[in-house]
Amino acid sequence: MVELVPTLLRQELARLAEDDLRLDGRGRWEGREVTLETDCLYNAEGSAKVTMGGTIVYAGVKFELRTPWPDRPSQGSLMCGAELRPVAHRKYEPGPPSPQSIELGRVVDRGIRESGCIDMESLCIVPGEKVWGVMIDIHVLSDGGNIFDACGLAAIAALRTAIVPAERFDVGEDYTLKVKGTPIMASFTRVGGRYVYDPSEEEELGGDERIHITLGDEGHLHSLQKGLRGVFTPAEFAEIFDVAHHRCVELRKLVANQEGN
Amino acid sequence: MGGYGDVQLLRDDGLRLDGRKLDEMRPVTIEAGVLPAADGSAMVTQGLNVAVAAVYGPMEAHPRKIQRQDRAVIDVRYNMAPFSTSDRIRPGFNRRSREISKVTAEALESVVLVERFPRSKIRVEIEILAAEAGTRCAGITAAAVALADAGIPMRDLIVGVASGKVEDIVVLDLDKAEDNYGQADLPVGILPNTGEIAFLQMDGDLSPDEYNLAMEYNFKAAAEIHEIMVDALKRRYEGGES
Numbered sequence: 340m341v342e343l344v345p346t347l348l349r350q351e352l353a354r355l356a357e358d359d360l361r362l363d364g365r366g367r368w369e370g371r372e373v374t375l376e377t378d379c380l381y382n383a384e385g386s387a388k389v390t391m392g393g394t395i396v397y398a399g400v401k402f403e404l405r406t407p408w409p410d411r412p413s414q415g416s417l418m419c420g421a422e423l424r425p426v427a428h429r430k431y432e433p434g435p436p437s438p439q440s441i442e443l444g445r446v447v448d449r450g451i452r453e454s455g456c457i458d459m460e461s462l463c464i465v466p467g468e469k470v471w472g473v474m475i476d477i478h479v480l481s482d483g484g485n486i487f488d489a490c491g492l493a494a495i496a497a498l499r500t501a502i503v504p505a506e507r508f509d510v511g512e513d514y515t516l517k518v519k520g521t522p523i524m525a526s527f528t529r530v531g532g533r534y535v536y537d538p539s540e541e542e543e544l545g546g547d548e549r550i551h552i553t554l555g556d557e558g559h560l561h562s563l564q565k566g567l568r569g570v571f572t573p574a575e576f577a578e579i580f581d582v583a584h585h586r587c588v589e590l591r592k593l594v595a596n597q598e599g600n
Numbered sequence: 601m602g603g604y605g606d607v608q609l610l611r612d613d614g615l616r617l618d619g620r621k622l623d624e625m626r627p628v629t630i631e632a633g634v635l636p637a638a639d640g641s642a643m644v645t646q647g648l649n650v651a652v653a654a655v656y657g658p659m660e661a662h663p664r665k666i667q668r669q670d671r672a673v674i675d676v677r678y679n680m681a682p683f684s685t686s687d688r689i690r691p692g693f694n695r696r697s698r699e700i701s702k703v704t705a706e707a708l709e710s711v712v713l714v715e716r717f718p719r720s721k722i723r724v725e726i727e728i729l730a731a732e733a734g735t736r737c738a739g740i741t742a743a744a745v746a747l748a749d750a751g752i753p754m755r756d757l758i759v760g761v762a763s764g765k766v767e768d769i770v771v772l773d774l775d776k777a778e779d780n781y782g783q784a785d786l787p788v789g790i791l792p793n794t795g796e797i798a799f800l801q802m803d804g805d806l807s808p809d810e811y812n813l814a815m816e817y818n819f820k821a822a823a824e825i826h827e828i829m830v831d832a833l834k835r836r837y838e839g840g841e842s
Contacts, residue, residue, distance in 0.1 A: 381648040382648075382683065382685055382686055382730050382732075383684075383730070386683065393637060395634075395635060395636070399729075400683065401682065401683050401688035403688065424679065424727065425656075425723065425725050426635070426638070426679075426725035426727050427635075428637045429639075429723075435692075474688055476688070476691070478681050478683075478729070480635055480652060480727065481641075507686075
């Protein structure tokens with residue numbers, strides 16, 4: 340389904356931007372309230388639910404036993420996929436995975452993979468024969484804007500609570516998956532000519548290009564992605580990078596607090 | 601159905617493995633209006649099952665060949681999340697979910713006043729986030745609450761419930777073990793006010809007497825769940841929120 344971009348909405352967003360205002364009254368770098376719940380799905384080995392304003396996302400972790408790739412006989416594998424199912428918004432239609440959902444899954448996947456938080460060698464059971472395949476599936480239930488950040492947060496939170504189901508597969512005792520670090524994503528969209536953090540549904544509809552930044556515990560970049568039509572300057576990037584840095588520290592605390600409970 | 605005879609499903613004291621009585625259902629919770637992006641939505645938990653339904657529409661029906669000149673069509677998608685079961689299931693439609701979607705759509709078309717919306721489509725999305733037997737019933741219940749939440753006119757609500765048979769005894773609301781190793785399963789969609797049935801499936805082996813008892817259990821459970829549904833809808837609108 341093609342979303343109509345109302346000219347009036349774009350005009351309104353541009354007018355608000357002149358006074359550095361946002362449609363929902365937030366400051367330019369202010370995020371919506373985020374809630375995180377973990378261990379919330381029976382049958383998933385690790386799970387998380389994230390809400391961010393009107394956005395609701397679930398992530399579930401499953402394990403499979405598989406034979407390792409011939410060139411990496413002592414390494415397991417990690418895969419992260421996202422589904423933008425028709426449940427999440429009237430604009431999503433059934434069918435094979437859309438380019439948007441593929442991009443979403445791959446951006447989240449890169450952030451987690453490249454942060455090195457999972458040691459692939461630790462997923463090996465018998466070199467050359469048996470390794471764990473870790474699958475993170477992300478299910479978007481309600482798209483109220485900025486699903487990228489919500490998906491990234493749900494994925495890492497689910498992963499960090501995952502229990503390896505070794506008993507069920509008859510390869511030893513269950514144990515908690517070892518995850519070093521908490522990569523966090525921060526996303527920005529150009530609205531009314533300037534970037535804002537954590538775009539809402541309306542801001543995405545009436546906005547332009549977006550930038551996704553994933554940072555690790557040390558503040559290192561692990562994944563970057565620019566999406567949609569538009570350009571930005573190095574100065575603009577420097578500004579949002581700074582915001583991303585602070586926001587990621589806050590969200591990482593949220594994950595740590597949740598685990599502390 | 602017709603699983604392994606050597607699995608004990610009833611305890612020596614006559615109760616079921618999880619301690620329920622024969623005609624006792626698993627605890628049910630319902631919340632309406634859980635998805636901000638949808639026109640109507642609901643989440644149902646029944647035991648360990650978690651079902652979420654979203655309703656979009658009525659909207660333009662396309663492709664055009666699905667349009668009906670005299671009424672709306674209801675387009676249902678029942679989908680199990682990859683992490684909803686013990687072994688991960690591959691994302692996407694399979695034959696089982698296609699069939700469930702079809703008969704669920706037909707059941708919902710029997711209660712929604714579809715003739716009010718000619719040439720349009722109402723989309724009902726049912727997502728199973730956690731599965732422990734009886735997900736199609738939880739999905740139907742969730743869909744009914746979501747339709748009501750969307751303000752779509754209906755003749756009645758519809759409640760999904762199931763009874764079955766384990767160790768030659770009729771029981772209400774099968775759990776996972778009872779579903780896997782039991783002898784019969786009878787999921788139905790009941791209109792609680794009119795007492796009609798809009799959804800019916802069955803597999804396994806039931807005598808006529810057993811069928812009658814299973815149906816009796818189903819109607820009793822439907823009345824209980826109906827109260828929870830009504831309560832969820834009242835809670836949703838009590839605060840004056842829309």
